[in-house]
Amino acid sequence: MATKIPAEALSTVSEMMLATLYARALESRRPDALVRDPCAEELVTRIDYDFARFQINANDQVVPCLRLLQLDRVAQTFLGAHPNGVVVHIGCGLDTRFERVCSELPDDRQVMWYDLDLPPVIDLRRKLLDETQHYRMVAASALDLAWLGVVDVHPGKSLLFIAEGVLMYFLEAEVRHLVLTLRERFPGAELAFDAAWPLTMWLYNLGFRLKHLDARLRWSLRHYDALEAWAPGIQLLDTWYLTLLQEFTSRRKGLSTLFRVFPQLGKMGAILRYRLGTKE
Secondary structure, eight states, X not given: OOOOEEOTTOOHHHHHHHHHHHHHHHHHTSTTOSSOOHHXXXXXHHEESOGGGGXXXXXXXXXXXXXXXXXXXXXXXXXXXXXXXXEEEETOTTOOHHHHHHTTSOTTOOOEEEEEEOHHHHHHHHHHOOOBTTEEEEESOTTSGGGHHHXXXXXXXXXXXXXXXXXXXXXXXXXXXXXXXXXXXXXXXXXXXXXXXXXXHHHHHHHHHHTTOOOOOXXXXXXXXXXXXXXXXXXEEEEEEXXXXXXXXXXXXXHHHHHHHSGGGGGSEEEEEEEESOOO
16 A cells, blocks of 8 residues: 655644545545546545544535636636636645646647645645646745746736635735735736635634634635725626525525525625736
8 A cells, every 4th residue: 555645744724725625525426526526536545634533524515616616617717718828826725726627728728827835735735746847836825925936937928816715814914915916016917716704704713613623714805896995906807606606506405595585695705806907
């Protein structure tokens, strides 16, 4: 039997990527899976970790998998419109979006994809996954903006930044600084990320405490267009409410009925796509 790869060097926040990895793997095994991710199934078998401690059930899998599915769609649409575009996945964890998205593209694609995360995360990724001509890993904190120099080597190309399950762990001042720096450095770039209301953040933090997990969310949005007030040219392009997607309705019928009666409750979490300024 092959030796499993340990994951003990991960911080509390980085450790949560193992929970989302496990959720994807469990979902992928279902006959009615929202997401097929055989790579996630394989990675779970190769990592030495007690995944059962996350206590993930079938209902827990739905939202993270729909979040992943919708951001996959955002990336696919972006690269369909910009075949030579650049994608930067901020806080990639152990996600394998490059494989899922780019496997559907023509063989002559010119996309450049960067997966960015903390050094211990990237160290683990390098033991599990390989870089290619079109795919690179960057070991850095999203808040240590020196990493911008690594990806700022594609003049004239369109950029998409994806931040999945990461910005809510930052303080608002940190998120604002990151967004405004991206706007200044890459005018016209797109940013896609998940956001939630303050009540949703409180409920998630309560769930973490009940499961004896140390992770805590710190940033939320009451109004999803709030970033437009941060600087001129920042524009909210799309809002997708995960609980209103057809896939959610098919799996969580009880909650879907509740959200039809109280539609505002269905808007407590969303995927947002912004444009950061105007391309020069």
